[in-house]
Every structure is written in C-alpha cells, then in structure tokens.
Amino acid sequence: MTGGGDSFEVLLVGVGAYAHHDPISDMEVQLRRVAELFRELGGLSGSPWPPPAGPSMSAVNEELRRWSEPDPARCSVVVWLGHGESDGDDAWLGVYETGKPMRGTGLSPHAVADHVVNEWQRRAAHADAWAMVVVEACGADTFVRRLASHLLGRHTSPQRLALIGSGGEGTGYLGRFSDALEATLRSYTDNDESVSLKDLVGRLEDRLEEGCAHLLSARRAARLVRRRVLPGPVNAPLDLYEEFRRFLLGLSADERTHFLPKAQGGELGELAWHFVGRAEESRRIVDWLRGSGRGLYVVTGPPGVGKSALLGNVLVESDPGMRDLLARATDYVPVYAAPARAFHAVMSLTGLRVSDVVERLAWASGVGSVDGVDGLVAALHARGMPFRVLADALDEAQEPQALASGVWRRLVGVPGCRVVLGMRPATGTDPDVAGPAGEDLLALLRGPDTQVQTLGHDPAAVGAYVRRRLVMAGVADSGAVDWVVEALRGRHFLFARLAIHEILARPQLLLPHRRLRLARLLDRDHRALFAEAIERLNHRFPLAEPTLEALACARGRGLPRADKLLTTVAAALSSAGEVREADVDDVLAAAAPYVMIDAEDGTTVYRLAHQTFREYFRPS
Incomplete structure (x- = not known):
C-alpha cells in the first residue's frame, strides 16, 4: 500500500467526556477493540485520541488537520466514537463543549468534509491510496449521508473513499461497528491473501444493524493484506479447518512463530486432524518415498474410504512443523515418518485444467514459465534434479483423462520425477452404488513404473475414529458409544464422519428411547x-x-x-x-x-x- 508496504494508519478519535452530556465509560475499551481488529488487515494505530479529558472543537479540528496533511500520502482509517445527534435532515457529533441541542456547537458534516477534501488533494497523486471514515454515534446514518452529499456535490469529488456510519438511538449503539467488523473478518479465511476495499465495505454494510456505507469509487484501490494464521492455502472440509484454526489461535505467539514457519499448510483435504488406522498403507507409501529414480504411486479405491485422509497424513508425517503441531493438539502419534520435506509440490486437482497443473508444477520446480506440457517436460529434463509431487482428487479435475495421460504419465518419464497420486479408479463413481466401478482413469496411468495401492474398507479404523470423536465430545455414556461404534464400523469413513456430525448436532438421539430414530438415521x-x-x-x-x-x-x-x-x-x-x-x-x-x-x-x-x-x- 502507498506509504508503508502492507500497512495503513488508523486514527482513533473517542470522545467520552462532555460538559453537557453523559460520559461514556468504556470508550477506551471500545477503541482498543477496533484497533486490534484493524490490525488483522495491517492497521497501525497509536494511543487512542484524545486523552481522557474531552477534546475541544479546536483540538478536534487540529487532529483532523494532522490526519489530512500526511507526508507522504498513505492509506488510512479514521474512527470516531462518541455522542451524536440528528434531526432527520442534518446531524452533528459532540465534542467536550457541545451543548444541548448540538446544532451550532457540534461538529458538522460540512466541517468534516473540508478535512476529507484536503486529505484527498494530497492522496490523489497516488494511484492506489485509499481512505475510510467511520462514525459510530447517534444519528451516524444521517451524518454520513450528509457528509457524502457534501463530497459528491463538488466538481471533483474524492475517490477511493469509504464512508461508514453506525448508530441508533441512545448509548446502546457503542460497539456495533466493532461487532460488524469482527464478523466481517471472520467471514474471510486463510485462503484470502488480501481483501479489496469494495468487498470489505460491502460485507461490513450488510452486517450493520443500523447504519450505512458509501463507497466513492474503489477502482484501483490498494488491497488490504490479511494477517493469516495458517502459513498457506487450505483445501479442507470447513469444520476441520475451523477446528485446526481454533487450536492455532490458542497457542501463544511464540509457539505459532516457532511451529508455523516450518509447516507446509493443508493443500490436501483432511489435515490429518482425526486420522486413525492405515498403518500398513502408510508404511508402503513411506517406503516408496525413500526410493529413488522415477515412478508413479497411485492410491485409489471407492469413494469415502479415506484416500485423502491417508495422503494428508503422509504429508503431515513428512512435515516436522505440522507433525509437532498435531502432536500438541491431539493424541496424534507418527506412524511411519516420511522423509522430511518429501514433496516439492502438493496440490488438490479439484477443478483444475491441464494448463493450471502445468503452471503450478513449473512454479514449484523453479523452472519458470513454460510452453505447455512439452515445455515443462523439457525444462525438467534440463533441470536434472529430483522432483517429487503429491496430488489428490484426479477424478475431480476438469480434464482428468488429459491429466492422467498427458501430464502425469509424461512427468514420470523424466528421471528423478516421482508422483504420489490420489484418485478414484474412474470418474463419476457414486459412494451409494454398490458393485465394482470402472477403471477408465486407472488404465491411463498404468505402466512398468506405476505402483497401485487400492484402499478397501477398514472396520477397525472406522470404529476407532467413531469412538474417539464421541469420547472427545463427551455427549454419550460408554454404552451409547459402543452402540454407535458397532452401528458405524461397517460404513466408510466419509459416512461415519457425517453421521457423527449429525449425532453431535442432535445429541438427544443418543438417549435410550431415541435409539430407534438413531438406527434409522444410520441406516x-x-x-x-x-x-x-x-x-x-x-x-x-x-x-x-x-x-x-x-x-x-x-x-x-x-x-x-x-x-x-x-x-x-x-x-x-x-x-x-x-x-x-x-x-x-x-x-x-x-x-x-x-x-x-x-x-x-x-x-x-x-x-x-x-x-x-x-x-x-x-x-x-
């Protein structure tokens, strides 16, 4: 962002003391909460202004003048919290000496507009710098509408400017903006590298109980860079992502600093969070990874047997940072530790085309831009170094057959290239249809350098998983747990995971007199x-x-x-x-x-x- 990398200034103006109005006792708490929330987007704030004694009109104008004349220009946010008043047509904000009514002695929208115009005249020369003005006070909706009217009525109105008003009647409004901002920030995930001003304002406005937002042209505005918890993109069921993220937030800052830079992230789906069983299958993959040369190792099987979970666990076991994190969070114990940093590229193939995969492989291998599959293969030949890839969900790619024959088979023809690939044996396989599936994808991948591991049902592992989840949740006695384990051990992992969620959402189903209803659900x-x-x-x-x-x-x-x-x-x-x-x-x-x-x-x-x-x- 202009004027400071990925950061922006946050000016906090909280008026809590008045000569003619009731004081606002928790003003400093509210200001610090807003500051902490904006910090997640790169906001930098000094001490809340003004000090405990209420500011005069001249002091307020001086502080706004300072904000409007930065050197150099930069992105910024002004947050005003305090008393306000509206007559429906106009509105005012209270300072220390503001009387009752506020008309004539309060800060007017026109006065604030002058400062905003001055700020824009300095900021306009910078192509991406933006500003945001937030007002939380009684009558804030009217105040911000009048402020926008003054600015839009000019021959050249400010651009890349967000105006947000939050407030209803009485003092109960205080904190509504920070509530809306907190909910908005929670709606982003660690996959959101940055946030556009337009999207941020849109999500905020939608969450304001009383208030409004005006965006004066957000074109080319610099994006706000989020402070992420996980080190990289995540491809995972939403419940497992949230559970893992809550655990990370519970660590101290020192612990996160120590472990997270060592972790690769969670491109594969299951994050190994509740992984159990599959010790022999894990050992086979790890033994293969310890080999050399070129080759393709395919993990396949019907839907729901835990292919992604197995591959996710292998990834964790090759990643010291993630391995240590999981050991602290759960009773996770490494089964067969894979070679550290076993993979140079890790990806889920869901929704990807051939060109997407080629681009990602070229980037991960360090060969730079290439011209299609031919260019990638030639560049990897010239590179002459080992290149190991872990990829999952080939059957969910946009072009699965072309990827199978045109990318993966060709890639493992390059000396030193080794690929572990997860997939169903055919496209369009239905977990609810019994009987053997076709092998149209698997047939395209077979060759003298291909090993295939087909996962079957693992009743013992499913039973252990179900028992672990119910015991951790603490919603059932041992008899009920045993009953559910027996009912689900014959099902696949996917069904067991979803069934456990439905049980935890309605734990009353575990009561003895509801057992028949639960049995019908699990059938x-x-x-x-x-x-x-x-x-x-x-x-x-x-x-x-x-x-x-x-x-x-x-x-x-x-x-x-x-x-x-x-x-x-x-x-x-x-x-x-x-x-x-x-x-x-x-x-x-x-x-x-x-x-x-x-x-x-x-x-x-x-x-x-x-x-x-x-x-x-x-x-x-």
Missing part, C-alpha cells in the same frame, strides 16, 4: 443423510437450502463470497429474496462438514464437499 446412504441435514438446517435457518444449492452450482474449485457472489446466487435461488452475509455466516457454520473451502487466485472459494451432495440439488 441411510450418503445422499439421504445429507437430505436429513438439509431438513435439520432449514428448521434453524430458512435460507440454508438456497445457500447450499448455490454451492452446488459452483464450477471449478468453488464459488467465492467476495463481491457478494455467493449471496447473489443464493438470493436468486431463494423464494424469500435477499440473502445477507450474516445468513451465509450462519449456514456455513452449521453445515461445515458438508462444505469444502479451497483457494483460487488468492481468494477463498466454497463448494459442497462431495459430488453426492451436489447431485441432491442437481440430479443427473
């Missing part, structure tokens, strides 16, 4: 279990179904929330009309196990976690 297939979840969610959140249906419409890696894309699609599918950002917050939190987060172009995207769930809304 269903994946699609019916999802339908049950939709019915449950609709009782709590009437907009759950159109929001999840919007995710079923997603193409590629998913649908973003940025610029209201998700809310717009959901609203188009809803008979109720408008869908707000807060509605999406509620639905995503409640439906987290059924939703996958991913990253595309530095932005979080969302999709339903399984093709079966998409088919609920879009039957073939």
Whole structure:
C-alpha cells in the first residue's frame, strides 16, 4: 500500500467526556477493540485520541488537520466514537463543549468534509491510496449521508473513499461497528491473501444493524493484506479447518512463530486432524518415498474410504512443523515418518485444467514459465534434479483423462520425477452404488513404473475414529458409544464422519428411547443423510437450502463470497429474496462438514464437499 508496504494508519478519535452530556465509560475499551481488529488487515494505530479529558472543537479540528496533511500520502482509517445527534435532515457529533441541542456547537458534516477534501488533494497523486471514515454515534446514518452529499456535490469529488456510519438511538449503539467488523473478518479465511476495499465495505454494510456505507469509487484501490494464521492455502472440509484454526489461535505467539514457519499448510483435504488406522498403507507409501529414480504411486479405491485422509497424513508425517503441531493438539502419534520435506509440490486437482497443473508444477520446480506440457517436460529434463509431487482428487479435475495421460504419465518419464497420486479408479463413481466401478482413469496411468495401492474398507479404523470423536465430545455414556461404534464400523469413513456430525448436532438421539430414530438415521446412504441435514438446517435457518444449492452450482474449485457472489446466487435461488452475509455466516457454520473451502487466485472459494451432495440439488 502507498506509504508503508502492507500497512495503513488508523486514527482513533473517542470522545467520552462532555460538559453537557453523559460520559461514556468504556470508550477506551471500545477503541482498543477496533484497533486490534484493524490490525488483522495491517492497521497501525497509536494511543487512542484524545486523552481522557474531552477534546475541544479546536483540538478536534487540529487532529483532523494532522490526519489530512500526511507526508507522504498513505492509506488510512479514521474512527470516531462518541455522542451524536440528528434531526432527520442534518446531524452533528459532540465534542467536550457541545451543548444541548448540538446544532451550532457540534461538529458538522460540512466541517468534516473540508478535512476529507484536503486529505484527498494530497492522496490523489497516488494511484492506489485509499481512505475510510467511520462514525459510530447517534444519528451516524444521517451524518454520513450528509457528509457524502457534501463530497459528491463538488466538481471533483474524492475517490477511493469509504464512508461508514453506525448508530441508533441512545448509548446502546457503542460497539456495533466493532461487532460488524469482527464478523466481517471472520467471514474471510486463510485462503484470502488480501481483501479489496469494495468487498470489505460491502460485507461490513450488510452486517450493520443500523447504519450505512458509501463507497466513492474503489477502482484501483490498494488491497488490504490479511494477517493469516495458517502459513498457506487450505483445501479442507470447513469444520476441520475451523477446528485446526481454533487450536492455532490458542497457542501463544511464540509457539505459532516457532511451529508455523516450518509447516507446509493443508493443500490436501483432511489435515490429518482425526486420522486413525492405515498403518500398513502408510508404511508402503513411506517406503516408496525413500526410493529413488522415477515412478508413479497411485492410491485409489471407492469413494469415502479415506484416500485423502491417508495422503494428508503422509504429508503431515513428512512435515516436522505440522507433525509437532498435531502432536500438541491431539493424541496424534507418527506412524511411519516420511522423509522430511518429501514433496516439492502438493496440490488438490479439484477443478483444475491441464494448463493450471502445468503452471503450478513449473512454479514449484523453479523452472519458470513454460510452453505447455512439452515445455515443462523439457525444462525438467534440463533441470536434472529430483522432483517429487503429491496430488489428490484426479477424478475431480476438469480434464482428468488429459491429466492422467498427458501430464502425469509424461512427468514420470523424466528421471528423478516421482508422483504420489490420489484418485478414484474412474470418474463419476457414486459412494451409494454398490458393485465394482470402472477403471477408465486407472488404465491411463498404468505402466512398468506405476505402483497401485487400492484402499478397501477398514472396520477397525472406522470404529476407532467413531469412538474417539464421541469420547472427545463427551455427549454419550460408554454404552451409547459402543452402540454407535458397532452401528458405524461397517460404513466408510466419509459416512461415519457425517453421521457423527449429525449425532453431535442432535445429541438427544443418543438417549435410550431415541435409539430407534438413531438406527434409522444410520441406516441411510450418503445422499439421504445429507437430505436429513438439509431438513435439520432449514428448521434453524430458512435460507440454508438456497445457500447450499448455490454451492452446488459452483464450477471449478468453488464459488467465492467476495463481491457478494455467493449471496447473489443464493438470493436468486431463494423464494424469500435477499440473502445477507450474516445468513451465509450462519449456514456455513452449521453445515461445515458438508462444505469444502479451497483457494483460487488468492481468494477463498466454497463448494459442497462431495459430488453426492451436489447431485441432491442437481440430479443427473
């Protein structure tokens, strides 16, 4: 950002002491909360201004003058908290000597507009610098509307400027802006590398109970860089991502500084968070990784048996930082530690095209820009160094057959290139359809240098997983836990994970007199279990179904929330009309196990976690 890398100045103006109005006792607490929230986006603030004694009008104007005349120009935020007043047509903000009524002795929108214009005249020469003015006070809606009117009425109005008003009647308004800002920041994930001013203001406005937002041309405004918790993009079910993130936030700053720089992140889906079993399968992959030369190791099997979880666990075992983090968070014990930093490239292939994969492989190998697959293969030959790749979900790519024969088979023809690849044996495999599946993808990958490991059902591991989740949740006695373990041990991991979520959402099902109802629930297939979840969610959140249906419409890696894309699609599918950002917050939190987060172009995207769930809304 202009004038300071990824940071911006935050001026906090909190007027808590008055000669003719009631004092505001928790002003400093509110100001510090706002400062901490903006810090997540790069905001830098000094001590809240003014000191405890209330400021005079001249002192306020001097502080605003200082803000409006920076050297050099920079991005900035002004936050004003205090008393205000409106008569419906005009509004004023109170300073120490402001009387009752405030007309004539309070700070007017016109006076603030003069400072904003002065600030713009210095900032205009910088192509991307932006400013934001936040007012939280009684009558803030009217104050900000009048301020915008003064600015827009000029021959050349300020640009890249956000004006936000938050406030209702009485002193109960204080804190509503910080509540809205906190909820807005929670709506981003660690896949959001940066945030546009337009998107930030749009999400804020949607969450303000009383207030307004005006954005005066955000074109070319510098993006705000988020302070991330995880070190890199994550591709994972939303509930596991949130659980892992909560654990990381519970660490001290020193612990995060020590472990996270060593961790590769979670490009593979399961994050190994609740991984159990598969010791022999893990050993085979690790033994293969310790070899040399070129080759392809394919992990395949029907949907829901835990292919992604196994590969995610192998990734963790090759990553000392993630391994140590999981050991602190859970009872995780390494099974067969893979060679440290075993992979040069890790990716989920969901929604990717051949060109996307080639670009990522070229970047990860350090060969730079290449001309298609031929260019990549030639560059890797010339590079002459080992190159190991872990990739998952080939069957969910946009061009799975072309990737199988045209990329992966050719890549492992290069000396030193070794690929571990996760996939179903064929495209379009349904976890709820019994019987053998085709092998159209697997056939394209077979060769003398290919090893195939087919995962089957693992009742012991499923039972251990179910027991662990229920015991950790503390919602059932040992008899109920034993009953659920026995009921689910014959199912795949995917079904068991979703069934556990439904049980934890309705723990009353574990009561003895509800056992028959629970048995009927656990006797269903994946699609019916999802339908049950939709019915449950609709009782709590009437907009759950159109929001999840919007995710079923997603193409590629998913649908973003940025610029209201998700809310717009959901609203188009809803008979109720408008869908707000807060509605999406509620639905995503409640439906987290059924939703996958991913990253595309530095932005979080969302999709339903399984093709079966998409088919609920879009039957073939």
